[in-house]
Amino acid sequence: MTTITHPAPPTVIEETPSGAVGRRVPRHDALLQVTGRVVYGDDMHAAGMLWARAVRSPHPHARIAEVDLLPALSSPGVRAIITGRDVPRNRYGFTHQDQPVLAEDCVRHVGEAVAVVAAETLRQAEEAAARVMVRYEPLPAVFDPLEAMRTDAPRLHQDTNVAEHIRIREGDVEAGFAQADAIVEEEFTTGFVEHAHLEPHAGLAIPSPDGAITIYSSVQRPFLVAGDTAKVLAMSQNRVRLIATGVGGGFGGKNEMTFEPWIALLALRTRRPVKIVFTREEEFQATTVRHPYRMRYRTGVRADGTLLARAVEIISDCGAYVSWGASTLAKASIHAAGPYAIPHVKIDGYLVYTNNPVGGAMRGFGVPQVGFAYECHTDAVAEAVTMDPIAFRLRNALRDGGHLPTGQVLERVTLAETLRQALEMAEWRREGRAS
């Protein structure tokens, strides 16, 4: 059994008597924070530790023809190098198990890791990583999800690049449009967004003499990461211990397993602790991003401002692997019509593979994309029936007992109350306005 103390002392809440709920209590670790004593991923050190560095693909799509480790293995300070062949079960994913821990036959996005080096110093690891010779044979790539949906597009995985199609149907949307006095159509797009947590992904793996492993890592989901790591390493879950260090921001970017199996394998192989810290460049190029969405909105409304029908089509650029793309798209699709009572709704969400950076979880999970679209669209629809956007919202808002297009009934709906308070705080008055 391994005994390892926590990176930070156990948390003690320094405050006074009970009746704690509702109180403005500072964070439990505020004193550690302001004195620079929180231990984040990069702050983990262990005696005799090695530094790991990934070798990453410069190509968006290529066959890996050959990996020659010899020059790197003879590079000063190198203690071990792993590739996909060293990963016992080189495949993972939440809804779709389509992603390798290290690319083996083929790389599908720029920055995909092919090998990982462990050396005595970071500088030596960097030098050796540059000496890993990977011969790539570039494959046709696709970067536009609309192109990727075509049957003649280069394919990333199997017979189609459409990894998921989500449908939500309520009422009869065509009948709704037929009754409408006005129909408003708009198309919205959003771009690639990075979580930009200030702390890069960072961690340390410490092997036990009995072959178990302890991983310190800056993650939002220790149990998922430990479970996935155990799975790909074909180890029993009780022998893969993950301890979350202080997490310097996540926002969804530290949801999933990244380097944990790499440093675990390297540590087990070298019998030494192995540390890794992603560079900011790796954070941008190689880790997950917020999915870019293209969203087509079509809304039918009566002249009196009553919403009748809404059809939404969402195309999500998934990047090279599904990761959280399917579940993100589900959440986006469920909420794509907005918090409005609309009798006839049709929503189609498509998740499309491309050779772009991998989309993952990010704060709001697809809903910031559709939220941008449906709320801007709401103003445009209100204008089409010459209604004030606020009055229009209040007229069509979901209320207690109302339901989303999924049929889910909502209770304690406070939309109107939050609006009322916000207008009051913003001292909103409509007078004195041009046109």
Add this chain to the structure above:
Amino acid sequence: MPSEVSFTLNGERVTTAVEADESLAWVLRERLGLLGTKIGCGTGDCGACTILLDGHPVCSCLLLAVKAQGRAVVTIEGLGAPGQLHPVQQAFMEHGALQCGFCGPGLLVSAAALLARDAHPSEEAVREAIAGNLCRCTGYAKIVEAILAASKDAVGEQSR
């Protein structure tokens, strides 16, 4: 080949061997074991590594350690420790200024430098002084509030 560099670190003289391309941030963390200074980007764009060089905030990831020769360096560890916190550290705690806290050490150093040269900064001056310290969690609202409060506390102390 490594050179030797000597400087004053939080009031004490230190000497260490460094490579010429090593940043002071790296040397502080990996050679001198002071882990309070954080590295967020390595290119001087986020301010997490802010330290004081002869009293002036700089990004220690951009400052080559060799250039610290003979200078005075203050890090978060030198700002104040539990029991003897700098007013701005106290204010950050009380106002819930930090969330993940990774930007904290750099921000606190920037804020302390501001208050040292301007005891009564305006809100605009506070925002300008910390514009080089990115924070992704807080929207800066409680940070600005805390720095302004610390400046008021300091004024209160002086008048006593």
Add this chain to the structure above:
Amino acid sequence: MKPPRYVAPLTVAEAARVLAEEGEGAYALAGGTDLVVRMRNGTVRPTVLVDLQRIPDLAVIARQDGHLRIGAMTTIAALIGSAEVRHLTPVAAEAGAQMGAVQLRNLATVGGNLASAVPSADLAPPLLVLDAVARIAGPAAARTLPLEDLFVGPHRSALRQDEVLTAVDIPLPVAGTGAAFLKFGRRRAQVLAVVNAASWVRLQQGIIAEVRIALGAAAPTPMRARAAEDLLRGQKADPDRLDAAAVVAAQETKPISDLRASADFRRQLSRVLVRRALERAVQRADREELRHAV
């Protein structure tokens, strides 16, 4: 990827000698805010870093021979904090204050900002309109160069391998002049200019007697907009004419499209910034004229 050697010479001559002997791998090091970033991203791989920090007098700001001399190793913070600069060449301080953020201004130097020949360098347009001269030292005799000629291309200056930029000389102001600097960045701090612009005018009874206009990030190098200047010289400083000159200045630019902006957007911004900089410079010159008249 061996780490570079580090030398910190005490004289310019010694610095020049090392730069000459080491050849291409030798880099003069000022604040490091540009060079260290380029070392990190692998665009330069120095074998020797020649730190200019210990050479005396390179960080001095002083009046000299009808000029204000600003030493190349003056930090941006020292520049904007200098009473002489704020009094004699306020537009240089105006530009310096918009560079990066506090941390950068405490490290970055005037010489570094100019010698790195970055097209968007914020100090270039104001110093160009102030008619600054670059002072350059090498193994042989020192030489001077109109600042405009220092900029050869992106990241390419007229400095030879063995030369060091030691100072810029700015002519002392005369009556009736005003200058202004404007920067368009994609956020309000810690950002490179999409376009920046400066203008300088000398008014005589409301007539533009002399004028200089400069732009940054609008061409491969910081540039003067001479055709626009020609249009204004000897003319009344009325709004339509200033705008007409701004239109011409925008036509003179040779911007690129990059991840920060399209060439077309840069041209549009050039017009707006030049016009606003001219308006502001004229206002300031007017005030100057009045002050002198009183």
Add this chain to the structure above:
Amino acid sequence: MRRRGRGVAWMAYPIGFTSYANPSAAFVKVNQDGSAVVWTGAADVGQGSTTALAQIAADALGIPLDRITMVTSDTLQTPMDLGSVASRVTYIAGNAIMRACAQARQILLEVAADELGIGPEGLECRDGWIMARDLPERRVPLADIARKAETGKGRPPIGAGSYNPPTTFLDPETGHGKPYNAYVYATQIAEVEVDTETGQVEVLRLTAVHDCGRAINPLLVEGQIQGGMAMGMGYALSEEMVVQDGRVLNTTFADYLVPTAMDVPPMDVGLAEVPDPTGPFGAKGVGEPSLLPTAPAIVNAIYDAVGVRLHELPVTAERVLAALRAQSPARQPGRHS
């Protein structure tokens, strides 16, 4: 010319995973001296969950907050938690802690019942005491009972609990189902000023009112909302990875533009607290919702100011200017500043 405008956006957002089981579990023990330790797998990623969960445990046990120790996010030592995602920790891990605490509390109340001669259902734990609900002066220190439970009765006051919000999967053809168990609501308002010559948008003020259920810790809730608005502002105006042939061209914070302290305007935050009976002490969540309405509120404000509808995020100055130039000259609403 600079023109001002204001825009509104609101949202409904769910707490927790979509359909999939997303449980949290917790352990608790009350020590002989009346202090307590809580084990939770939830990782505090800056949002302050460890503090908020301790506040929940304190009131669930009737033990002062300063006597609660939290042990968190260690897969060997703490019970399972799905993670700090989906705005779920306060609601789901909080409910798990409520259940764990209820078990420990039940042991304490049963032991105290003997002592006080009142049935456990007539007792409550509060402020470090166990007292009769109707007769607060009939009370005994919780520490005494904890000691007695452990050393006298041989019943250490411990508890384990878990919670998983009841959800269903969506029908694959109709998309019908109940994928969530709780919803939160919010409205945000943005006031902007647009430079019509450069397209530059300055956000002058942001206002947010969120219903996150009962706010366990309003200080932390406000901080989350303020941070979310800043992130939403970046999403609206400046944050964009430039990807060309799969390669990210801006891989530094010099060109991927997160708002600085000088960009973020004053932000007013209000809470419309409507307790949810399914949440711990009525709490739901706020992590993700805080960012959702910000971008559309800003984009609607831009329309209010200059009369152009922007359909692509981020709304950079360049895109605003292009839209303004494409606009017919007749349409010129907004107020001059």
